[in-house]
Amino acid sequence: MRNWTLGLALGLAAACPAMAQDKADPPKSKADASDSPAPQVAVTRHSGTFGGVKMNYVATAGETYLKAEDGTPRASITSYSYVKEPRDPSRPVTFLFNGGPGSGSVWLHMGAFGPKRVAIPSDARDDGAPPYPLVDNPDSLLDVTDIVFIDPVGTGFSHALGKTDPKEFWGVTKDAQSVAEFIRIWLNQNGRWNSPKFLGGESYGTTRSAAVLNQLEGQYNDVALNGVILISTVLDFAAGADTPGNEMTFMLNLPSMAVTALFHGKTQFAGTPEQFAEEARRWASGPYITALLKGVSLPAEERAAVRRDLARFTGLSETYLEQADLRVEPGRFYKELLRDRGLTVGRLDSRYTGKDFDNAGETPDDDPSFYGIDGGYTAAINSYVRESLNFQTDRRYVTIGSVQPWDWRLGGGRDNDVYVNVAPYIGTALRKNSGLRIFVGQGWYDFATPFYAAEYSLSRTGFMKDRIQYHYYDAGHMMYVRDEDRAKLTRDIRGFIKSR
Incomplete structure (x- = not known):
């Protein structure tokens, strides 16, 4: 929890x-x-x-x-x-x-x-x-x-x-x-x-x-x-517990990652955040959760397609997503999304950004949307x-x-x-x-x-x-x-x- x-x-x-x-x-x-x-x-x-x-x-x-x-x-x-x-x-x-x-x-x-x-x-x-x-x-x-x-x-x-x-x-x-x-x-x-x-x-x-x-x-x-x-x-x-084997948490967090990536310019979408959120909901509750539930039995071709779409929704690289086994915990997302800018994003409000002690960590030092x-x-x-x-x-x-x-x-x-x-x-x-x-x-x-x-x-x-x-x-x-x-x-x- x-x-x-x-x-x-x-x-x-x-x-x-x-x-x-x-x-x-x-x-x-x-x-x-x-x-x-x-x-x-x-x-x-x-x-x-x-x-x-x-x-x-x-x-x-x-x-x-x-x-x-x-x-x-x-x-x-x-x-x-x-x-x-x-x-x-x-x-x-x-x-x-x-x-x-x-x-x-x-x-x-x-x-x-x-x-x-x-x-x-x-x-x-x-x-x-x-x-x-x-x-x-x-x-x-x-x-x-x-x-x-x-x-x-x-x-x-x-x-x-x-x-x-x-x-x-x-x-x-x-x-x-x-x-x-x-x-x-x-x-x-x-x-x-x-x-x-x-x-x-x-x-x-x-x-x-x-x-x-x-x-x-x-x-x-x-x-x-x-x-x-x-x-x-x-x-x-x-449903939202970060517990190994609980795939629901990844499905339920994905739309929040999508609108955050859009807000910070890490992905492109012609419509509004609300429209992008709806597209992310449909994908998360369809192809994404289906793939996650297949676990190690997920076919390579389907895995590649899901990885490609996941990169578009999250703004993260396919290389990183493959290393994360298509499952990105929120704490990692806060650190990785803007790593190339030397910034982290907030947990309570991902519009906020912060600077950590260094840029090498896996998760942020703190939540900039709280100390803000x-x-x-x-x-x-x-x-x-x-x-x-x-x-x-x-x-x-x-x-x-x-x-x-x-x-x-x-x-x-x-x-x-x-x-x-x-x-x-x-x-x-x-x-x-x-x-x-x-x-x-x-x-x-x-x-x-x-x-x-x-x-x-x-x-x-x-x-x-x-x-x-x-x-x-x-x-x-x-x-x-x-x-x-x-x-x-x-x-x-x-x-x-x-x-x-």
């Missing part, structure tokens, strides 16, 4: 009581008083123009405690909610988070959907050194939905409390249970049980979205959703939350942290435990909830969660394809770093929410 465990993940963070300023604090249990201080909640009021609509809103930055049955606080989840004033209980509310696992919601919060965003270069250049401009974000979705950004335990400022081991929250199912519990608490405290509800995440946040959907709708006490927003989707980890953005986002979230939202803490904001060991088991037997695929949760929810719809947003230049792999995972038996919509962007994993794609992404999601 190392290839897809994940580049970045992003999402909206659930907020603490948005009406906290109007209500007295609830009585503290003995456990509250002895083990933990009261949750910190900061409430501020603002105004802005989003989607062309001028409005007032309340921002609530604060902690929500998850408690044991005896009332003992087990974990603090920090969230950031933005609620339009005057309050409207029939207005949609959207819960968002990032991925990792181990990533805070800073990326979606400060890059795409929050009322403020950090302005970093839009053209795949490094973000450099501070100061980084913090600007109004007219692309925020606040004109059509209230928003709650959630930082799961171990990310952002969220953490286990007292003697609770944080590993109790670190796993596909355990993490989903805690986020679902937080959402139920937020709905209780804000009187929003009958509001239209949307859930969304980026990268591993899409994995989390499927698992949380299962926790919310797979119980007798359902929290039904109107829509799930998947940005840079990864659901079926086995990380400084700006880290500075922005710490500055904005502490100064504009008035949330004061001595804790370090964890943008990307270690939440290991992560429990990948889904339960239900050995097969489910080794074949990590949460896509069936979405298929089940679609069959049981006729009002549920799925939004899938993918960047052409994303190798962390390739677009063809997302399409594959949601096209298996048991899915209602008429309620799944796909949207594509001319950037990578975090397509919103490109100004044009941020505007398109928010227009697309705004339409998705309004068409419920």
Whole structure:
């Protein structure tokens, strides 16, 4: 799974009581008083123009405690909610988070959907050194939905409390249970049980979205959703695992290699990246996968034809492809594609290029599409939350942290435990909830969660394809770093929410 465990993940963070300023604090249990201080909640009021609509809103930055049955606080989840004033209980509310696992919601919060965003270069250049401009974000979705950004335990400022081991929250199912519990608490405290509800995440946040959907709708006490927003989707980890003998990963990565080669001028095609991607899909799922499945029995004539076409799609030489046995892992592709220029390409966004220590290695030293953005986002979230939202803490904001060991088991037997695929949760929810719809947003230049792999995972038996919509962007994993794609992404999601 190392290839897809994940580049970045992003999402909206659930907020603490948005009406906290109007209500007295609830009585503290003995456990509250002895083990933990009261949750910190900061409430501020603002105004802005989003989607062309001028409005007032309340921002609530604060902690929500998850408690044991005896009332003992087990974990603090920090969230950031933005609620339009005057309050409207029939207005949609959207819960968002990032991925990792181990990533805070800073990326979606400060890059795409929050009322403020950090302005970093839009053209795949490094973000450099501070100061980084913090600007109004007219692309925020606040004109059509209230928003709650959630930082799961171990990310952002969220953490286990007292003697609770944080590993109790670190796993596909355990993490989903805690986020679902937080959402139920937020709905209780804000009187929003009958509001239209949307859930969304980026990268591993899409994995989390499927698992949380299962926790919310797979119980007798359902929290039904109107829509799930998947940005840079990864659901079926086995299909993309770089494991010897797994030929699917080469088929699913090939279209991403093709559009990347086209972007950097290493192959020629008269049409658009979208048209080249479609040609690459057809070839990858036909002649290419057929040849790979023949293994050492592949006839020499067929091998030569496949090698020739593979060179055209990838921009790599036939000599290199023969040495790689027609199977190029992404890490090798990042290094080899622009080796003649002394450059590597990015994993999260292959439009980015970087310089390694030398040009002789097999794989890149680092990912230029991550170190090209990380400084700006880290500075922005710490500055904005502490100064504009008035949330004061001595804790370090964890943008990307270690939440290991992560429990990948889904339960239900050995097969489910080794074949990590949460896509069936979405298929089940679609069959049981006729009002549920799925939004899938993918960047052409994303190798962390390739677009063809997302399409594959949601096209298996048991899915209602008429309620799944796909949207594509001319950037990578975090397509919103490109100004044009941020505007398109928010227009697309705004339409998705309004068409419920």
